[in-house]
Amino acid sequence: MALSEFDLIRRYFTHGARGVTLGVGDDAALVRVGRGAELAVSADMLVEGRHFLKGADPALLGHKTLAVNLSDMAAMGARPRWATLAIALPKVDEAWLGGFSRGFMALARRYSVALIGGDTTRGPLTLSVQIMGEVPPGKALRRDGAKAGDDIWVSGYLGEAAMALEMIGGRGWRGLSRDDRRTLEERLHAPTPRVALGLALRGIAHSAIDVSDGLLADLGHICERSGVSATIEWEAIPAIPLVRAHAQTDSGARGLLSGGDDYELCFTASPRRRAAVMAAAARSRVRVTMIGRIERKARSPAPVTVLDSVGRALKVKARGYDHFR
Amino acid sequence: MALSEFDLIRRYFTHGARGVTLGVGDDAALVRVGRGAELAVSADMLVEGRHFLKGADPALLGHKTLAVNLSDMAAMGARPRWATLAIALPKVDEAWLGGFSRGFMALARRYSVALIGGDTTRGPLTLSVQIMGEVPPGKALRRDGAKAGDDIWVSGYLGEAAMALEMIGGRGWRGLSRDDRRTLEERLHAPTPRVALGLALRGIAHSAIDVSDGLLADLGHICERSGVSATIEWEAIPAIPLVRAHAQTDSGARGLLSGGDDYELCFTASPRRRAAVMAAAARSRVRVTMIGRIERKARSPAPVTVLDSVGRALKVKARGYDHFR
Numbered sequence: 001m002a003l004s005e006f007d008l009i010r011r012y013f014t015h016g017a018r019g020v021t022l023g024v025g026d027d028a029a030l031v032r033v034g035r036g037a038e039l040a041v042s043a044d045m046l047v048e049g050r051h052f053l054k055g056a057d058p059a060l061l062g063h064k065t066l067a068v069n070l071s072d073m074a075a076m077g078a079r080p081r082w083a084t085l086a087i088a089l090p091k092v093d094e095a096w097l098g099g100f101s102r103g104f105m106a107l108a109r110r111y112s113v114a115l116i117g118g119d120t121t122r123g124p125l126t127l128s129v130q131i132m133g134e135v136p137p138g139k140a141l142r143r144d145g146a147k148a149g150d151d152i153w154v155s156g157y158l159g160e161a162a163m164a165l166e167m168i169g170g171r172g173w174r175g176l177s178r179d180d181r182r183t184l185e186e187r188l189h190a191p192t193p194r195v196a197l198g199l200a201l202r203g204i205a206h207s208a209i210d211v212s213d214g215l216l217a218d219l220g221h222i223c224e225r226s227g228v229s230a231t232i233e234w235e236a237i238p239a240i241p242l243v244r245a246h247a248q249t250d251s252g253a254r255g256l257l258s259g260g261d262d263y264e265l266c267f268t269a270s271p272r273r274r275a276a277v278m279a280a281a282a283r284s285r286v287r288v289t290m291i292g293r294i295e296r297k298a299r300s301p302a303p304v305t306v307l308d309s310v311g312r313a314l315k316v317k318a319r320g321y322d323h324f325r
Numbered sequence: 326m327a328l329s330e331f332d333l334i335r336r337y338f339t340h341g342a343r344g345v346t347l348g349v350g351d352d353a354a355l356v357r358v359g360r361g362a363e364l365a366v367s368a369d370m371l372v373e374g375r376h377f378l379k380g381a382d383p384a385l386l387g388h389k390t391l392a393v394n395l396s397d398m399a400a401m402g403a404r405p406r407w408a409t410l411a412i413a414l415p416k417v418d419e420a421w422l423g424g425f426s427r428g429f430m431a432l433a434r435r436y437s438v439a440l441i442g443g444d445t446t447r448g449p450l451t452l453s454v455q456i457m458g459e460v461p462p463g464k465a466l467r468r469d470g471a472k473a474g475d476d477i478w479v480s481g482y483l484g485e486a487a488m489a490l491e492m493i494g495g496r497g498w499r500g501l502s503r504d505d506r507r508t509l510e511e512r513l514h515a516p517t518p519r520v521a522l523g524l525a526l527r528g529i530a531h532s533a534i535d536v537s538d539g540l541l542a543d544l545g546h547i548c549e550r551s552g553v554s555a556t557i558e559w560e561a562i563p564a565i566p567l568v569r570a571h572a573q574t575d576s577g578a579r580g581l582l583s584g585g586d587d588y589e590l591c592f593t594a595s596p597r598r599r600a601a602v603m604a605a606a607a608r609s610r611v612r613v614t615m616i617g618r619i620e621r622k623a624r625s626p627a628p629v630t631v632l633d634s635v636g637r638a639l640k641v642k643a644r645g646y647d648h649f650r
Contacts, residue, residue, distance in 0.1 A: 027400040027534060028367035028458070030465055033358045041441060042353035043455060045411035047448030075352040086370035086453045116366060119453075123372030128411045128444075128453035130368060133353070140355055209352060 029116035031082055037134040040078035044069050048125035058096045060189040062103025067193050068212065069131040070111055071263040074198035075210040077141035078133035082116045083108065088123030111195060141201060141208035141267065146226035150206055150268035150294040153277060155194050155286050158215055159243040159252075160187035162259020166251055180242050191263035197288075200280035201267060208267035214258035216304050216316060219266050223303035230304045232292030234314060257306065257316060268294050354441035356407055362459040365403035369394050373450035383421045385514040386452075387428025392518050393537065394456040395436055396588040399523035400535040402466040403458035407441045408433065413448030436520060466526060466533035466592065471551035475531055475593035475619040478602060480519050480611050483540055484568040484577075485512035487584020491576055505567050516588035522613075525605035526592060533592035539583035541629050541641060544591050548628035555629045557617030559639060582631065582641060593619050
C-alpha cells in the first residue's frame, strides 16, 4: 500500500507523551510550558551531502539529527521537552523512514523529549529539527557571560569525529584497529548530547557553548559575545591517545582544534567554583577538563590563543566549519 | 565581502522584539510564554520545484513562507508570537536573501511575530519554518470538535490560487485581463492568513482548519478527526466571478474543490451561533460564507459530499494535494 504524506507522520512519529495537550495531527500541537519557566528554542537543518553522506544509515542519522539539537539545549542549561521534525524525501521509502524514526525516537525517549509535530514532503533529502526546552528565568547558560579570570573547561574528549571524517575511506583507515575504527565512527555518528551536564552547570558556569563547529570557532563565539579573549593549552585539550597521536600531524591538529562535530560542552566558570564544576560533572557522569583561561579582550584579531607546552603561541589555521567560506 | 554563514543570520534576520529574552545569536533563543497560556507549535517545509517554482521572486516567497505558517496558527485560534527559519541555499546570494527577508520580515512585523532563531546552510533551496503562538488552555480551535448539525463556513474566496497555478504560462492566461491576472497571482503568491478571524472564533467555532491542500481534503480532515460527515453545496462555495466561470470546466471545478493554496479558514459552528460568527467575521474584516452542514458519520467512504443546485451528489475526482501520490 502506497503511503501518503498524511499517513507517514502518523505511522512513524506519533506516540503518546506527557505534557502534550494535542500532538501530531492537527494544524498545530499544543503544549504546556512549566509555570514561570522560559522557553528555549533552537533549530537546525541538515542537508544530504553536506551534513551527512548520501547513503548514511538512517537509524544513526535519526539519532544524530536529534542529538545535535539536544546539544544546543545542553549548551543553554535547558531541559529539552518537545521537538518538531520536517523531512524532505526524494521518494517514500518505508525502510528508510522506519530506520530513521527508530534512531530518532529512541533518543527522544531516552531524554523524555516528545515529538509534537512536523512536516513530510518530497524533495532532496533535507532534515529540519526544532527543539524546545524549559529553563528557569535568568538561569540559562549563555555565550555572553564569560569573565576575565574564568577557567575554560571542556567535557569529554575532542577530535574523534574529525579524525573519523578525515580518515574514513582512506589508506590510514585500514591501518587502524577494528576497535579504534569503531570508537571513532561511534563518535561521528552517534554523539551523546551533554544535557545532564548543562542542567547541572546552571548557577555555576558563566557561559557555555556546544562544540559543533570546532573548539576554536565555538570558544571564539563565547569570546566575541562576552567581549573577552581566551588562552588555551594545547597539551591540556582532552583527547584519547589515538587522536592525540594523530594530532602530531597538521591535519590531525586542525581536526582537534577545528574539526568540530564533537558535541561536547565548552564552558567557563570562576576559579572559585572548581569544586562545584567537578561535582556537577560527577553527577552527570561525564569528565570535564580545564584547558585554559579567559583573559581581557586582546588587541589580536584572533580571540583564542593556543599555547604549546612552553608557553609559545601556536600558529593555527582554519577557523572551524563555516558553510559559506 | 563574502558573507559567512555566521553573518547571514545576523544581517538579515535579527531585530529587536518584545517578549524575547534572548534572540538570534546564542545556542537557543529564550522567550516568555504568557502566564497560563498554552503554546501552539506548527512546522512547515517548502522545497523549490515542489512548493514554489525555481526563480520565484524572493520577496513574495518570503511572504508566503511565513503566511502559510501563520495560517496554521489562525486555524488553531492561536495568537502567533515567535518563529524560527531554517534555509538551505545553493550559494550565498545577498540579493536573494535581502528580498526574502524583506518579504518575510514585513509580514512578521505586521503580525507582531518575532523571528527568534534558525539556521542557514548550503544545499538545494529548502525553507523550513516553525511558528509558535499562544492560546488560552482549552480554547484552541481543533479539527476534532465538529458536531452533527453544525453549519460549515469558509472565509474569503476559494480557487484563485489554483486557477493561477493551472493557467499561468498557458494559452488561456494571456486571454485574461491584466487586472484578473494580477488578482490571481496575488492570491497565489501572497495569501492573507486569517489570524484575526481565528482569534475571534475562539469559543464560537467547534472546529477549524485552514484550506491549504484543498477544500475537500481539508474539510475531510475535520470529518475524519471528528467522526462525522459533511455535505456542501457547490453553488454556495464562495468564488469570484472569474473563478466561478472557470469552474464550469473540469479542471476549474477540481481547482475550486481541491486545488488548495487558498489559506482561508474552513470552520464549523452551531446554527445557534450564526450571529456570533458573522460578528466575528465583521470584527476581523473578512467575509464568511455558509457552505453546508455537518452530518452524522455516513457509510460512504468519502466524508464530504458535494451537492449540485438540485441536491444531487456531484462526482468528485482528486482529493487534494498529497505529495506522495
